[in-house]
Amino acid sequence: MKPLDWIVLITTLALIMAYGIYRSRTTRNLDGYFLSNRSMPWWLVLLSIMGTQASAVTFLAAPGQAYTDGMRFVQYYFGLPLAAIVVCITFVPVFSRLKIYTAYEFLEGRFDGKTRTLTSFLFLLQRGLSTGISIFAPSIILSSLLGWNIYWTNLFMGGLLIVYTVSGGAKAVAYTQQLQILIIFAGMFIAGYYVVHSLPQHVGFTDALEVSGKLGRLNVITSGIKNGKFDWGDKYNIISGIIGGFFLQLSYFGADQSQVGRYLTARSVTQSRLGLLMNGIVKIPMQFLILLIGVLVFTFYQFNKAPAFFNGKELVRLETSVYKDSLKGLQQRMDEVQVQREKALSNYAVSPNERQVAQLRSLQVTTDSVRQEVKSLVRKNKGDDNDTNYIFLRFVTDYLPVGLVGLLIAIIFLASWGSIAAALNSLASSTVVDFHKRFCREKTHEEEYKMSRWYTLAWGVFCIGVAMFASNIGNSLIEAVNILGSLFYGTILGVFLVAFYFKRIGGTAVFYAAIITEIITIILFIASELKYIGLGFLWLNAIGGICVVLFGFLLQWVLPQKGKPAQ
Amino acid sequence: MSTQDNKEKVPIFKSWKGWYAFVVVVLVVLIVLFYLFTQKFA
Numbered sequence: 001m002k003p004l005d006w007i008v009l010i011t012t013l014a015l016i017m018a019y020g021i022y023r024s025r026t027t028r029n030l031d032g033y034f035l036s037n038r039s040m041p042w043w044l045v046l047l048s049i050m051g052t053q054a055s056a057v058t059f060l061a062a063p064g065q066a067y068t069d070g071m072r073f074v075q076y077y078f079g080l081p082l083a084a085i086v087v088c089i090t091f092v093p094v095f096s097r098l099k100i101y102t103a104y105e106f107l108e109g110r111f112d113g114k115t116r117t118l119t120s121f122l123f124l125l126q127r128g129l130s131t132g133i134s135i136f137a138p139s140i141i142l143s144s145l146l147g148w149n150i151y152w153t154n155l156f157m158g159g160l161l162i163v164y165t166v167s168g169g170a171k172a173v174a175y176t177q178q179l180q181i182l183i184i185f186a187g188m189f190i191a192g193y194y195v196v197h198s199l200p201q202h203v204g205f206t207d208a209l210e211v212s213g214k215l216g217r218l219n220v221i222t223s224g225i226k227n228g229k230f231d232w233g234d235k236y237n238i239i240s241g242i243i244g245g246f247f248l249q250l251s252y253f254g255a256d257q258s259q260v261g262r263y264l265t266a267r268s269v270t271q272s273r274l275g276l277l278m279n280g281i282v283k284i285p286m287q288f289l290i291l292l293i294g295v296l297v298f299t300f301y302q303f304n305k306a307p308a309f310f311n312g313k314e315l316v317r318l319e320t321s322v323y324k325d326s327l328k329g330l331q332q333r334m335d336e337v338q339v340q341r342e343k344a345l346s347n348y349a350v351s352p353n354e355r356q357v358a359q360l361r362s363l364q365v366t367t368d369s370v371r372q373e374v375k376s377l378v379r380k381n382k383g384d385d386n387d388t389n390y391i392f393l394r395f396v397t398d399y400l401p402v403g404l405v406g407l408l409i410a411i412i413f414l415a416s417w418g419s420i421a422a423a424l425n426s427l428a429s430s431t432v433v434d435f436h437k438r439f440c441r442e443k444t445h446e447e448e449y450k451m452s453r454w455y456t457l458a459w460g461v462f463c464i465g466v467a468m469f470a471s472n473i474g475n476s477l478i479e480a481v482n483i484l485g486s487l488f489y490g491t492i493l494g495v496f497l498v499a500f501y502f503k504r505i506g507g508t509a510v511f512y513a514a515i516i517t518e519i520i521t522i523i524l525f526i527a528s529e530l531k532y533i534g535l536g537f538l539w540l541n542a543i544g545g546i547c548v549v550l551f552g553f554l555l556q557w558v559l560p561q562k563g564k565p566a567q
Numbered sequence: 568m569s570t571q572d573n574k575e576k577v578p579i580f581k582s583w584k585g586w587y588a589f590v591v592v593v594l595v596v597l598i599v600l601f602y603l604f605t606q607k608f609a
Contacts, residue, residue, distance in 0.1 A: 078594070081590045082594070084590065214608075214609075218604065218605060220604055221601050238598070268575050270577065274578070281590060
């Protein structure tokens with residue numbers, strides 16, 4: 001990074017911190033600290049929801065995903081608008097009427113204390129670990145690409161935001177997310193413009209789409225059907241997106257305090273609903289555009305030489321290892337393929353026909369095959385062979401102008417800060433309201449307020465600790481962010497589905513149903529990882545939710561006298 | 568959230584059902600557009 005990049009990066013981050021501290025003035029009680037006195041308008045709720053959901057991994061992984069696998073990842077969000085509707089109909093009015101601080105508070109009234117404790121515990125476990133990984137994931141990428149010390153990067157990624165999050169609570173979180181989202185959108189649009197601008201002069205935007213489309217990257221809608229059968233192991237298709245994605249998003253927006261806490265800050269049910277529904281409208285196009293940037297980067301590398309492996313640190317390790325000669329051979333093959341590709345693209349530009357397309361596809365297959373061989377060498381050299389998350393930033397650092405590189409790096413921090421700040425606020429609120437207050441009563445609002453700040457700080461330190469620990473394990477954990485959610489969301493959602501829709505099931509039945517379901521979910525996940533079964537992780541959400549309901553009915557029938565149903 | 572909830576008018580549409588239908592329509596339109604996009608370029 002050049003000096004101007006550092007100036008842009010530091011200035012942007014300092015601006016956000018200063019704004020967050022400026023917006024920290026709030027009433028010194030739980031209502032003010034965790035819920036901004038329930039005063040937010042819908043558009044601030046919307047920006048806060050978006051800022052919470054879009055982490056750094058979104059802006060790193062999504063373009064890389066589009067580069068390697070095409071745009072079908074957008075289907076992952078197809079269930080979100082439908083989930084938003086259900087949350088608006090059922091969850092929002094009930095949470096609003098009860099004036100709760102956390103989603104799990106509602107469960108004690110509906111069931112009993114142990115169900116509330118279990119569900120809140122699952123949330124704290126899942127969100128605590130995934131927040132730690134959310135700090136580590138972008139840090140390891142920046143550390144590898146830019147040569148930064150991973151421990152200091154973890155500290156800056158997770159530590160600086162603690163300042164305004166602890167001091168200002170939910171209000172500081174929401175207002176900083178507002179600014180962060182605007183900066184992120186502006187930066188991504190500028191990056192998108194520069195990608196197109198960097199293409200050869202004779203290649204316009206639609207030409208770029210045509211090339212990438214012919215090479216399989218514009219596969220936005222896929223059916224998941226292979227050889228005449230639906231592939232349950234296929235991660236992203238329209239069916240898993242609508243059904244599996246619906247359950248995932250329903251749990252995320254209905255039962256994950258990091259999002260529930262955002263719309264509880266709204267000043268009315270109307271403002272809450274508008275924020276949620278508008279997010280349901282804009283999220284999919286937003287994700288489409290982020291993926292499109294990845295496709296444009298892919299097109300760019302059709303006309304320019306791509307690295308054999310985008311994680312430069314691993315490449316340097318290979319170049320100084322016993323595999324350096326094999327690597328050199330593979331890099332020479334990539335250079336030869338690139339020469340042939342540029343010639344094929346020129347021929348295609350002059351006379352586009354199926355023969356030219358077939359040749360381009362053949363060259364892409366060769367490129368993919370060479371990359372697989374390079375990845376094999378990385379594995380043999382005991383490195384991480386997944387470079388998907390490095391693709392976009394590698395392009396940024398190699399090709400974007402000075403200043404813009406700093407802005408894009410800042411965006412990674414801002415996206416990270418937005419989601420982590422909301423997570424810390426929600427972890428603290430759940431700890432205070434679902435655990436601390438039930439066992440240790442503070443005498444005054446001031447004492448509760450101070451306790452809340454200490455818990456926010458404690459969770460911040462814990463999550464940084466998880467990130468530091470993850471640094472010793474390796475960056476395959478980057479994918480764990482998505483998977484961790486699906487391991488717990490189904491069970492938590494199932495408890496809420498029973499709470500709202502199945503009044504005959506009481507607390508004890510749903511409590512044990514949740515425990516059984518969680519065990520089953522973990523078994524299915526392990527079986528899928530070990531390839532005994534093929535089951536995309538999105539389906540775990542639906543399976544978890546449905547299992548809690550079914551086991552709840554069964555156990556309520558077996559244990560009729562224990563745990564009274566709702567009246 | 569305040570007791571003004573019951574009195575607050577639903578913006579733009581006459582009821583919340585209108586909003587829900589609108590969101591579903593937007594989703595369907597997006598899926599159709601994406602499908603046409605896929606067919607055109609893929």
